[in-house]
Amino acid sequence: MDHHKLGAPIIVIKGVEKRFGETVVLREIDMVVHRGETVCIIGPSGSGKSTLLRCINALAPINKGSILVDGVEVNDPKLDKLAVRRKVGIVFQQYNLFPHKTALQNVMMAPVTVLKQDPREVEARARALLKRVRLEDKAGSYPGELSGGQQQRVAIARSLAMNPLVILFDEVTAALDPETKKEVLVTIRELAADGMTCILVTHEMAFAREIADTVYFTDGGVIVESGPPSQIFQAPQNPRTRAFLDLVL
Amino acid sequence: MTIVEAFKHLNDAYGINLSIVYDPFDRERFVHGFLMTLLLSIVSMALSIVIGLVGAWLLGGRSRLLKGATTGFVEAFRNTPPLIQLLFFFFAVSPFLPGAVNSAGQVTPLIGGVGWAIISLSLYAGALNVEIFRSGLEAVPSATREAAESLGYTRLQAFRHVVFPLAFRISLSALNNNMVNLIKTTTLAYAIGVPELLYASAAIWSESLNVREMMLVMLATYLLLIAGYTGIMNRVERALRMPGTDV
Numbered sequence A: 001m002d003h004h005k006l007g008a009p010i011i012v013i014k015g016v017e018k019r020f021g022e023t024v025v026l027r028e029i030d031m032v033v034h035r036g037e038t039v040c041i042i043g044p045s046g047s048g049k050s051t052l053l054r055c056i057n058a059l060a061p062i063n064k065g066s067i068l069v070d071g072v073e074v075n076d077p078k079l080d081k082l083a084v085r086r087k088v089g090i091v092f093q094q095y096n097l098f099p100h101k102t103a104l105q106n107v108m109m110a111p112v113t114v115l116k117q118d119p120r121e122v123e124a125r126a127r128a129l130l131k132r133v134r135l136e137d138k139a140g141s142y143p144g145e146l147s148g149g150q151q152q153r154v155a156i157a158r159s160l161a162m163n164p165l166v167i168l169f170d171e172v173t174a175a176l177d178p179e180t181k182k183e184v185l186v187t188i189r190e191l192a193a194d195g196m197t198c199i200l201v202t203h204e205m206a207f208a209r210e211i212a213d214t215v216y217f218t219d220g221g222v223i224v225e226s227g228p229p230s231q232i233f234q235a236p237q238n239p240r241t242r243a244f245l246d247l248v249l
Numbered sequence B: 001m002t003i004v005e006a007f008k009h010l011n012d013a014y015g016i017n018l019s020i021v022y023d024p025f026d027r028e029r030f031v032h033g034f035l036m037t038l039l040l041s042i043v044s045m046a047l048s049i050v051i052g053l054v055g056a057w058l059l060g061g062r063s064r065l066l067k068g069a070t071t072g073f074v075e076a077f078r079n080t081p082p083l084i085q086l087l088f089f090f091f092a093v094s095p096f097l098p099g100a101v102n103s104a105g106q107v108t109p110l111i112g113g114v115g116w117a118i119i120s121l122s123l124y125a126g127a128l129n130v131e132i133f134r135s136g137l138e139a140v141p142s143a144t145r146e147a148a149e150s151l152g153y154t155r156l157q158a159f160r161h162v163v164f165p166l167a168f169r170i171s172l173s174a175l176n177n178n179m180v181n182l183i184k185t186t187t188l189a190y191a192i193g194v195p196e197l198l199y200a201s202a203a204i205w206s207e208s209l210n211v212r213e214m215m216l217v218m219l220a221t222y223l224l225l226i227a228g229y230t231g232i233m234n235r236v237e238r239a240l241r242m243p244g245t246d247v
Helices: A049-056 A081-087 A103-113 A119-132 A148-160 A178-193 A205-211 A229-234 A239-248 B003-014 B024-059 B064-078 B082-096 B113-138 B142-150 B155-192 B197-208 B211-240
Strands: A009-020 A023-034 A038-042 A064-069 A088-091 A166-170 A197-201 A214-219 A222-227
Touching: A009 A049, A009 A197, A023 A049, A023 A197, A023 A222, A038 A049, A038 A205, A049 A064, A049 A088, A049 A166, A049 A197, A081 A088, A081 B142, A088 A148, A103 A119, A103 A148, A103 B155, A119 A148, A148 A166, A148 A178, A178 A197, A178 A205, A205 A229, A214 A229, A214 A239, A222 A229, A222 A239, A229 A239, B024 B064, B024 B113, B024 B155, B024 B197, B024 B211, B064 B113, B082 B113, B082 B155, B113 B155, B142 B155, B155 B197, B155 B211, B197 B211
Parallel strands: A038 A197, A038 A214, A088 A166, A166 A197
Antiparallel strands: A009 A023, A009 A064, A214 A222
16 A cells, blocks of 8 residues: 555544345445545445445445544434535446536536535636546537546546545446446546545456555455455455455456 | 408408408407417416426425325316316305405405416316426436435435426426317316307307307417417427437
């Protein structure tokens, strides 16, 4: 792990349990994410990876434990969910752009509506963000007119426009073909290199290995093993990790 | 020969009696009838859309009581004849309301025929609009609302800026059908003596004895009225189109 580039802990997860009815999806989850860290969560489908991201963003309430986001307890019945969501951005597998708005408007909407920022100032920033994801020429296009990879990059720009402390990526390349996948991965790589704190749930093992500071392997709702990618991918300690990697690599 | 003379000649020579063109009294009755139809249509449309929105909002809310009441309202107004609804309001509900006293000291109904026609038509079309907007709201993927909420939108903000604009677009063609139907249904107000287009036309043909001509004029007028509405809504639909989607 590149400890030198990591800052203070920004997300501290302790003893988190999440149930859907009788089914336990997450149990005894502990995780600490530092400022500037890139965390990748890998594991078989249904192991609770995406649910964990949704819990961090207060989209799904937890049943037990504690999630601190920049000092704010997410598992607090009196929680101002908006306060957490302004700190934590999330990018979804299916992009979920607003289809009635152009790419530029998609990026501008939340800062203008939620943060009440000056539209002119937001527009300048939104155009810069679209340029950053290499879509400055698509500002006036509607999501329906963009490819999956382009839509996903607009979604990343939309998330960045809120100036979050952390961005969660929920299998963001899973719905993309290999070529467009690459465009999105390049964008995420640049973000991580710029020091943005990123948590990725991903099935892209090569990519996780390349950009992660820390890799978590989850299976059956628990964290089986975590460590730097060199450990997880080259010398996994747990037989379940080894079995999973044998299957996917 | 002026237009008026031409139409008089048409009547004298060929027996085609378009009195609304050459006879000022018939013309005025017809124009007033048309304006009344326009008034009934526009006001009832606006109110029925408000009723539809409120009903759809209540159906998506948490209160069981309000949900049940809304469902009851929708079923009652959707599954009974609108003419009977109108007669019910005018003859069964109106007499129970306190009257108003006019300047001459006479007691008059608080709500007249025009008022009851608007109330009745709005509730009838509104009940259908509740269903139209509800299915529109249900067609908005929950992931889209979640995306808005994950960006820090409150529920209300997400509704206003994301869910509703999408649901409205999805609802638009069904809404247009219902509104066209509402325009046609305004003729029921004839039954309680509201001087709308049908009522005015009936008055004209029973005096000028030109039933066939007035029937054709009426049909043509409704065709044009609805063509006007459809033309406007086509422009709205074009303006709201989302490129790259079917909506």
